[in-house]
Amino acid sequence: MSIGKREFKPDKNKASLSNQIRDHMRARILNQEWQPGEKIPSEFVLANDYQVARVTIRTALRMLESQGLIDIRHGSGAYTTNFGKGIRAGLQELRSISETIREMGFTPGVVIRASELRLPNKAEAEELRISLDENIFYMERAITADGKVVAFSYDTVRITDLSQNVINKFSTGSVFKALEAFGKHPVRAMSEIHAIKSELIGWGPSKPKSGLYLQLKQTHFLRDGFPIMTGSTYFVEGRFQFIIHRTI
Amino acid sequence: MSIGKREFKPDKNKASLSNQIRDHMRARILNQEWQPGEKIPSEFVLANDYQVARVTIRTALRMLESQGLIDIRHGSGAYTTNFGKGIRAGLQELRSISETIREMGFTPGVVIRASELRLPNKAEAEELRISLDENIFYMERAITADGKVVAFSYDTVRITDLSQNVINKFSTGSVFKALEAFGKHPVRAMSEIHAIKSELIGWGPSKPKSGLYLQLKQTHFLRDGFPIMTGSTYFVEGRFQFIIHRTI
DNA sequence: TCTCTATAGTTGTCCTACAACTCTCCGAGT
DNA sequence: ACTCGGAGAGTTGTAGGACAACTATAGAGA
Known part of the structure; x- marks a missing residue:
């Protein structure tokens, strides 16, 4: 149809x-x-x-x-409703950034700068509610739209049963898709929002000169209430428009 | 029942x-x-x-x-969900900033720098869906917690039937209370969120040196869908913690 | 020209029924 | 004693029809 x-x-x-x-x-x-x-x-x-x-x-x-x-x-x-133009996302919706970019008519992409299996630090272990000797998967990524970076992301994933080919999935695109690949569907996230100016966050050729970012420091939860992923995503100011619908 | x-x-x-x-x-x-x-x-x-x-x-x-x-x-x-309490301080709830400050255990306050009746500019008229010859009420305020500024606000209110003593209410505290005073209850708002660094936004003794703000550019709507207030609130980074709950 | 009314169109609520899914419990088999 | 699987009860998802409540518009009447 x-x-x-x-x-x-x-x-x-x-x-x-x-x-x-x-x-x-x-x-x-x-x-x-x-x-x-x-x-x-x-x-x-x-x-x-x-x-x-x-x-x-x-x-x-x-x-x-x-x-x-x-x-x-x-x-x-x-x-x-009336909105402005550009890439925009309702912040209260937990959706893949890549999917949002695609829906806006751009081509999403991911560039992995680093990824590793390692032990969590104290803050990460606390966020993910795991012990300090349980491995996590850490990665640094840049999310692009039509080749231009819209966000830099630093995330740690809780992975009890992670095989190499699943890890590879993280490199190919949406984190959400990769998580789904082994049956983990985050259904909600708690986010802190901050305005950040720093030269240390961005990298690569399209690192913004302004150094100005909207930081989403968030933890994702599964349906049963357990955390699955935590980290920060830094959206380059001006390249991604965030909308929030506030109600009583 | x-x-x-x-x-x-x-x-x-x-x-x-x-x-x-x-x-x-x-x-x-x-x-x-x-x-x-x-x-x-x-x-x-x-x-x-x-x-x-x-x-x-x-x-x-x-x-x-x-x-x-x-x-x-x-x-x-x-x-x-497990976040019943935290949501109340969340961004998606349309609540008075003053009330939120009070709930967090501080004493809220408002400092008015300027307020006037004037004609809207083109953008304001479009946001409020009024004609260019219809008066609006404009004000510049600082919202404080225990005497320290947490946000600077620049707002315009649509006031077709607004008497002087109602205008005075805006000077005394919460905008929401003032609006209610003449039967206008905003029930939702659309906000854009931006990270901003500027020396032109803050003013007064507790103007932040960093010049770093989280901007909420928002328009408030009544139950019938008509806009009643539009403007920007600039939250001083670090003095106010925003939380948002994201769901699928 | 203006005002009011009839009317068609749209969303809100009600009712009943069944499909799809989840969870628990109990019995068969090992 | 333990595991596995299936039956059954409970809950949410979807279907279809009906009417109430509300809105917008065109047309009649002043």
């Missing part, structure tokens, strides 16, 4: 239908298939387009509303 | 039922009537307790899930 210019095929093995539709519609919004401020089709029409029940569409729409992408008005319709 | 220790009476004149139930259940979570990590009653039971349809409960639950307060597992149930 084709909806707009995009294909939509429900995948039985993956997330729930409403979650798949939410992601599909998010892509349509971010790619401005639906213009900012524009009214999107009614729930009835969408239910027909996607060939699902109206309640399924509603669930997806409420999630998009919670994330600030649309604005639902009783008796009137749902309208996409 | 009594649910837990809390009363719940649907108010026909206010928000939708599911929104009222969402707020009611959020209070139960934040007050730890449901302990962190605990399983909350099933949708069926909640629907009976609140005397509404299951779909209404579901809508409320999905919103709470989007805000990271609960975790819904297919076939199992919904569980409160």
Whole structure:
């Protein structure tokens, strides 16, 4: 089936239908298939387009509303919200940076500067709730969009049963995909946000001259509440636009 | 009717039922009537307790899930997350900065540097969706905790029906309280987050030497979707800790 | 021209039913 | 005594239909 210019095929093995539709519609919004401020089709029409029940569409729409992408008005319709341009991400959504970059129409990439198996320091062991003699996987990466660095990342992953070919996965792209490769799906993260100016963070040819970064110091958790990854991502100021939807 | 220790009476004149139930259940979570990590009653039971349809409960639950307060597992149930307390200081909650400061055990204060009625510039008029000949209220403030500045704020308020004594309220403390004084309750805000280094932002005796700020460029909206206030708040790096809860 | 009303369109809520998934418990087999 | 697997109960996900509540618009009437 084709909806707009995009294909939509429900995948039985993956997330729930409403979650798949939410992601599909998010892509349509971010790619401005639906213009900012524009009214999107009614729930009835969408239910027909996607060939699902109206309640399924509603669930997806409420999630998009919670994330600030649309604005639902009783008796009137749902309208996409107005944003600026550039790469942007709702901070409260835990999503792969690479995926976000791809959805914005750029080509994501990863450059690994260093990666190693080593023992954690005290802070890392505490964050990951492991003992000091349990190995962790540490890596330093640069995330790029169309070849230009948008963020530098320093992360440690808790890996009890890590084989070499799984480690290799981390080098090829999204950390989330690599984690999924051995059945670990982080579902939430706690982040501290800081403004940082330092010459020591960036590296490589597209290291920013300003040295100005938005730091996300975060720990990712699995569904059962256990931490799986901790570290800091430094977003180069001006190359990535962060949005937060704040509600009462 | 009594649910837990809390009363719940649907108010026909206010928000939708599911929104009222969402707020009611959020209070139960934040007050730890449901302990962190605990399983909350099933949708069926909640629907009976609140005397509404299951779909209404579901809508409320999905919103709470989007805000990271609960975790819904297919076939199992919904569980409160382990971060009930921390979220309150979180960025995604639209709350008065002064109130947050007070909750953290400091004494909040406000210093007004400038305030005036004037015409909006083009960007301001667009953000507030008003015409260029409609007056706005502009102010420059410093928000303090125990006398030390934690943020500098530059805001414009849309004031169609604003009397002088209401304007005075803005000088005395929380902007939210002042807005409520004439029946305007912002319910959500869209924020861009930036790292900024500038000598032009701060002022007064506790202007930071580093010139490093976390900028929240935000617009506040009323329940009907219309913007009421727009501007930027610059948090002095290191004096205010921002936490954000990210979920899928 | 202006105001009010009828009406069509859209979202909110209700109801019932069943599918899909999770967790526990109990019995068969080793 | 222990392991494994299946049955069954409980819970969330999706379906379909119906009506209530609200909004926007066009048209009638003053």
